[in-house]
Every structure is written in C-alpha cells, then in structure tokens.
Amino acid sequence: MNVFRIVLLSPLLLGLAVFAGSSKPPAKSAKPVAASATPNVVIIYGDDVGFGDVGVYGSKLIPTPNIDRLAAQGISFSDGHCSAATCTPSRFSMLTGIHAFRYNARILPPNAPLIIPTDKLTLPKLFKQAGYQTAVIGKWHLGLGVTGELPDWNGDVKPGPLEIGFDYSYLLPNTNDRVPCVYLAGHRVVNLDPADPIYVGKTLADVQKPGSTQYPDGKTNREAMTVYQSTHGHDDSVVNGIGRIGYMSGGKAALWQEDELTDVFVGKAKEYIAAHKDEPFFLYFASQDIHVPRYPHKRFRGKTKLGHRGDAMVAFDWATGEIMKALEKHGLTQNTIVIFSSDNGPAYDDGYDDGSVVECSQEESDHGHDASGIWRGGKYQIYEGGTRVPFILRWPARIKPGLSDAMVNQIDFMASFAALLDIELPADEAVDSRDTLDAFLGDDPIGLEFMVEESFGLALRHNDWKFIEPSKPKWPKGRLPIAMALHDLGDDPSEQVNLAQVHPEKTAKMNAMLQNVKKGSGVRETFK
Incomplete structure (x- = not known):
C-alpha cells in the first residue's frame, strides 16, 4: 500500500470506527446464520452520486448515517468503479458484463428502443439459472420497445426488463428529467386513463x-x-x-409527483422483500436520487446547507436505511449481499438552476462540498471522478468488515456472481467481465491489475498508472478535446501532471493494450 493510499483511507477508518461504535447491530437470528450458496443479493444503485457524497468517503456536509452503517458492517472499496462516466453505459455494462462501447450504448432519448439484446446473458438471467426471483425497481433508462418502432405507451410497452430476465419491474422508464413522467409496472403504464392517451x-x-x-x-x-x-x-x-x-x-392521471418518487420506490422494494423472504431473490434497486431534477420530499428539504442536491442525498440515505430495515425485519440481514454504489460520478449544474452550484467551471464548487473527493472531474469526464464512486459490499454471514484498496469494477459482477453460484459463463457471454469474487469478499487485497474506463473516450488503468486516449467529445456542448495523457495516480491522484512525454514507452505500451481491448473479443480474453 503506498503512502497516498494510507492518507486516503485514514478518514475512512475514522468514519467506520465512529459508526461501528454508535450504530445498532443488525437483528440477529436465534442461531448463527451460515453463508448460503444462494444468498439474496440487493444492489442499491445511486444516480450521479460522487465518491465524496458519502460520509464514510469523506463528506462533511451531507449526513449519511445509514450508508455509513452499511459500510461499518461491510467492506468499503477506495478504488471501486462503475464502468463509464455516464448512466446508460454503466447500467448496460453492469447488467451484461459487456463494455457499452461495443454496442454503441449511449445516453438514450425518451423513445429509444431496448439496447440490451434479449438473447444475451444478463445478471438477472444468471440469477434465474440459480433459482432466484429477480426484480428491478426504480430508474431504467436502457430503452423500451424494438428498434424502428415507437413504444406503445398506451398498450404493452415491451420488450423491456421482463424480456432480459427480470420477473418483476416497477420503473421510471427513462430518467426523471425525461418524458414520459409516469410509472411503468411490468409492461403497462400505472393509472393510465384510456381517454387521455400518452x-x-x-x-x-x-x-x-x-x-x-x-x-x-x-x-x-x-x-x-x-x-x-x-x-x-x-x-x-x-x-x-x-x-x-x-x-x-x-397521461395526466398517471403522472408521478417529483417529491414522492423516493417514497414510492422504497415502498415497492419493501413489498418485494416481504413477498420473497422465503426464497432467494435478486433486487436491483435503481434509485433516481440524486439525478436532476432534484426535488426531494419536504421532510428532507433543509437537512443540508447544499440545497436540493445535498437534501436529495439525505433522502437517498434514508432509502438505503429503509431497505436495510426491511431485511432486518424479515431476518435476512446475515445472508443477504447488499451492494451500494453509483452509476457515475457527480454532476452539479446538469440542466436546472436548483441552487446547487456556487461556482460553475471545469471543477465546479458546491458550497464547499467536493462531491468527487480528491479525484478530478465527475460525470461525463474520463478522469477518475467520473467512474470512481462509493462502493460498499456487506454480507455478514461471509465477510469481515473492513477497508479495501483492491481495484474493482461493477462490470465484473457477472463473472463474480457466476463463480459464487458455480455457473460457467459461455465464452461469448459477458466478455468483458472477470471473476473478482475474492476481492469483493475481502480475500484479495489487489483486485484487478488492468481495467478500462469509459466516457466519450476510453482510458486504461494498470495498477496506479492511467492512460487516456485522445478524443473529441461531441457532447455535452462546450467540452474541450481530450489530449493523450499518462498519469501516475500514486503520486498524482488528481491527474494534474501529464507524463505521456516523460514515459513514452509506458504510454505506447498502454495505448497498444487499450487498442487490443477495443478490437478484441473482450477484456476477459485480452487480460486472461
């Protein structure tokens, strides 16, 4: 462990020590629960939640006691990543084990078709092979319907989650800043009045x-x-x-109310846990918090000094706590894997004047709160702040609480859960997913040696070295071209010093490796 990492983890250690000592332990069964071969799995997935938005990762201005308690009972990763710096690509990669650039998966417009092929293996299909019930609740934004046709919002909206392996879905179809502003349960819009078609x-x-x-x-x-x-x-x-x-x-009768979204999705999650407490289940809880437009329920407003963005994070922490309580209520805490993470790094002014931003520049300032922590950049950007996000895993029956420097990535859930469930992945499925189960469980302190990061270009991590390929982002407007860069994150965690000219051989080698990944059949084959 290098000196930088020791400094980085010291606030994590302090935070965990405080919350480990002050929080109530999870409810215990009459007898100790041994780790099952088929633990329940719950992924609590934030939207635009940055590394520094959580107390245990250094936030001083946003109280997150529930997430911090989850961290105190599990493993907190200091080098945990989503696969991309934008939402649709990250979600695509997590659910398929395939990098989004291979399918040209980008942020989708409102009427976009389903971008996950229905014949591909997905995370919910993997769990179903092992006898699990599967559910997605919350934000979808992976498209609905078939290519070349508009979704029928007044009839059956499909294909969608049910066609890629989920048994149950209750959705925000796109994002909360996109139309249609309605809930979708299974294939149908909730509370739709046929006399007011959408x-x-x-x-x-x-x-x-x-x-x-x-x-x-x-x-x-x-x-x-x-x-x-x-x-x-x-x-x-x-x-x-x-x-x-x-x-x-x-669809006037079907419209959601902005300040009720979190409550509605939490309620559906609690109902689902209660209904499936006696069988193994996989629940993907995809929160819309803290994506714009941020308008949390009035009971959360004013809980921070950071405006709607900070208050929405408090609401998300509450939602996390409610899911934890539901698991405790039904005696499921010990043998349930709970993963807390985010789809990309933070965004401040992302389309609305909601009071979150004081200074709006390349490195935006949120009332003194730095949502990326020490990492450079955030959402949309290829720098570490775009993909390095809060990453917590709790499984009391199997893992010991602690901290990990291991480099891990959400794209590796597919291969890792396949290993846990003793399922062999076909060579042509989840081609970019690698088995890092030992790192997820705290048994491997290293994790990945190589990893690809994606934004509107690509980067390659090799331990503490990071190579960024040159690119010309076409969106969002105003983004400057990205020059070829090489950074040593061990000495320069904030990616301020470009060493590409200083280490030309290293630069050329990492560039060649990245190009091999792009043209190859998959990361698993390239780095085996």
Missing part, C-alpha cells in the same frame, strides 16, 4: 394529438417552469412545473 416525441407537433392533455412548451413558455428554471437542454414539455427533455401529451 404520446411522446421529439417535437411539440409530434404530441399535439386531439383528446390528450397538453403540457406547456418550455421554449416558448418559461413561466411554466414554476419549480425552477432550466439552464440548458430541459425546455421541452413542462410537467409538474419542471422542464423536461422531450415532449409528451396525455
């Missing part, structure tokens, strides 16, 4: 249909944005006083 399109003309509720156009009626104004790109249909990406009409 239409979704790219332009206002696409949705101006007789008989359907019409919503204000944010481009011509900014006064309709009564919650707060959009800053960029969120000025199409104004629903519930908030501008959205995309246009919709109809």
Whole structure:
C-alpha cells in the first residue's frame, strides 16, 4: 500500500470506527446464520452520486448515517468503479458484463428502443439459472420497445426488463428529467386513463394529438417552469412545473409527483422483500436520487446547507436505511449481499438552476462540498471522478468488515456472481467481465491489475498508472478535446501532471493494450 493510499483511507477508518461504535447491530437470528450458496443479493444503485457524497468517503456536509452503517458492517472499496462516466453505459455494462462501447450504448432519448439484446446473458438471467426471483425497481433508462418502432405507451410497452430476465419491474422508464413522467409496472403504464392517451416525441407537433392533455412548451413558455428554471437542454414539455427533455401529451392521471418518487420506490422494494423472504431473490434497486431534477420530499428539504442536491442525498440515505430495515425485519440481514454504489460520478449544474452550484467551471464548487473527493472531474469526464464512486459490499454471514484498496469494477459482477453460484459463463457471454469474487469478499487485497474506463473516450488503468486516449467529445456542448495523457495516480491522484512525454514507452505500451481491448473479443480474453 503506498503512502497516498494510507492518507486516503485514514478518514475512512475514522468514519467506520465512529459508526461501528454508535450504530445498532443488525437483528440477529436465534442461531448463527451460515453463508448460503444462494444468498439474496440487493444492489442499491445511486444516480450521479460522487465518491465524496458519502460520509464514510469523506463528506462533511451531507449526513449519511445509514450508508455509513452499511459500510461499518461491510467492506468499503477506495478504488471501486462503475464502468463509464455516464448512466446508460454503466447500467448496460453492469447488467451484461459487456463494455457499452461495443454496442454503441449511449445516453438514450425518451423513445429509444431496448439496447440490451434479449438473447444475451444478463445478471438477472444468471440469477434465474440459480433459482432466484429477480426484480428491478426504480430508474431504467436502457430503452423500451424494438428498434424502428415507437413504444406503445398506451398498450404493452415491451420488450423491456421482463424480456432480459427480470420477473418483476416497477420503473421510471427513462430518467426523471425525461418524458414520459409516469410509472411503468411490468409492461403497462400505472393509472393510465384510456381517454387521455400518452404520446411522446421529439417535437411539440409530434404530441399535439386531439383528446390528450397538453403540457406547456418550455421554449416558448418559461413561466411554466414554476419549480425552477432550466439552464440548458430541459425546455421541452413542462410537467409538474419542471422542464423536461422531450415532449409528451396525455397521461395526466398517471403522472408521478417529483417529491414522492423516493417514497414510492422504497415502498415497492419493501413489498418485494416481504413477498420473497422465503426464497432467494435478486433486487436491483435503481434509485433516481440524486439525478436532476432534484426535488426531494419536504421532510428532507433543509437537512443540508447544499440545497436540493445535498437534501436529495439525505433522502437517498434514508432509502438505503429503509431497505436495510426491511431485511432486518424479515431476518435476512446475515445472508443477504447488499451492494451500494453509483452509476457515475457527480454532476452539479446538469440542466436546472436548483441552487446547487456556487461556482460553475471545469471543477465546479458546491458550497464547499467536493462531491468527487480528491479525484478530478465527475460525470461525463474520463478522469477518475467520473467512474470512481462509493462502493460498499456487506454480507455478514461471509465477510469481515473492513477497508479495501483492491481495484474493482461493477462490470465484473457477472463473472463474480457466476463463480459464487458455480455457473460457467459461455465464452461469448459477458466478455468483458472477470471473476473478482475474492476481492469483493475481502480475500484479495489487489483486485484487478488492468481495467478500462469509459466516457466519450476510453482510458486504461494498470495498477496506479492511467492512460487516456485522445478524443473529441461531441457532447455535452462546450467540452474541450481530450489530449493523450499518462498519469501516475500514486503520486498524482488528481491527474494534474501529464507524463505521456516523460514515459513514452509506458504510454505506447498502454495505448497498444487499450487498442487490443477495443478490437478484441473482450477484456476477459485480452487480460486472461
């Protein structure tokens, strides 16, 4: 362990010591519970939650007692990553074990078709092979319907989660800043009035249909944005006083209420746990917190000095605690693997003037709170802050609480759970997923030697070395071209010093390895 890592982990140690001593232990069964070959698995997945947004990872201005308690009872990874710095690619990779760039998976518009092929092995399909019940609750944003056809929002919306291995789904179809602003249970929109059919399109003309509720156009009626104004790109249909990406009409009786999203999804998760407490289950709880538009329930507003963003993080911490309580209530704590993480690094001004940003620049400032910690960048960026996120794993029946420097990645859930469940992965499935189960369980302090990071370009990590390939991001607007770079994270964790010219041989070698990954059949084959 190098000196930097010792310094980095010291606040984690202090935080864990405090919460380990002050938190109540999980409910215990009458007899000790041995680790089962089929533990329940719950993934609590945050949206735009940065490394520094959690107390145990250094946050001083956002109270996260429930997440910190989870960390005190499990393993906290200091080098834990999602696979990409944006949401759709990370979710695609986690559920398939395939890097998103191989399928050109990018942030999706409202009417996008399902981007996960229904014939591919997925994480829920893997669990089903082992006899699990599977569920997804929360944000989806992986597309719905088939290529070349618009989803039928007034009928069966499919294919979707049920066609890629989930037995149960209760969804936010896209993101909370995109239309349609309705819940989707299974294949059907919840509470849809057939007399007020839903239409979704790219332009206002696409949705101006007789008989359907019409919503204000944010481009011509900014006064309709009564919650707060959009800053960029969120000025199409104004629903519930908030501008959205995309246009919709109809579905007034089915609309969600912004400040009730967290409560609704937590309620569905608790119902699901209670219904399946007597059989192994896999629950993917994909929270919309703390993605924009941030408008937490009034009981969370004002809990921080960071505006809606900080308060939304408090709401997400509450949601985490409620899921933990549900597991405790049904005696499932000991033999349930709970994973807490995020789909990418933090974003501040991401389309709305919600009071989260004081200084808006390349390195944005949130009232003195640094959501990326010491890491450079955040959402959309190839730097460490884009993919290095909170990463906690708890399994009381099997692992000892502690801290880990191991480099781990969500894309490796597929191969690692396959190993846990004693399932052999076909050579052409989950091609970028590697078995890092020992690292996830705290038995391997090293984890991955090599790892690919993705944004609008690619980077390769080799232990503490990081190579960034040159790229020209086309979106978001205003992003500057990324130059070829080589960083030594051991000495330069914030990626300020480009060593590409200082170490040309190392640069060339890592570039060649990255190109081999891009053109090869998969990371598992490249780095075996």
